Amino acid sequence: MAKNKEIKTNAMRILDGLKIVYQSYFYECDEFIDAGKIADLLSLEHELVYKTLVTRAASKNIYVFVIPIDRELDLKKAAKVVGEKNIEMIAVKEINALTGYIRGGCTAIGMKKKYVTHIDDSAQFLEQIVVSGGKIGVQLKLTPNDLLRACDGKYASVTVEVS
Secondary structure (H helix, E strand, O other): OOOOOOOOOHHHHHHHHOOOOOEEEEOOOOOOOOHHHHHHHOOOOHHHEEEEEEEEEOOOOEEEEEEEOOEEEOHHHHHHHHOOOOEEEOOHHHHHHHHOOOOOOOOOOOOOOOOEEEEEHHHHHOOOEEEEOOOOOEEEEEOHHHHHHHHOOEEEOOEEEOO
């Protein structure tokens, strides 16, 4: 009988290396499903689950934003926070080339390059948040400050409520 080894993603190895405590969640999934459905599948409170978005400015600089799943990135606020005139979401087909991750498995931890990263300031009031673990089927729960440390990010007000 084969041993059932726990999956370790690059994001998990980075957290382990930084001695950051996290809890991992695994779910069955072969392709992208939205974060709300993942939260429901794992019986997680939607307020704790955050998604990672990748943007590009007119300057061609790439910026990463980690926001609650029930909110939208305010592109004007986000551009102002990073000192750009405007930014836009990157095309889905570019995610892997820029980050090393795929849609639905993208996390701010351990991207191919170190991008300026901002976590929505709503996270700083939570004890823990849940983010992608760097692979479809894996989510990680950790403190917002530990996520901040792992991705060398900053807090900023970058979202707008979805109506």
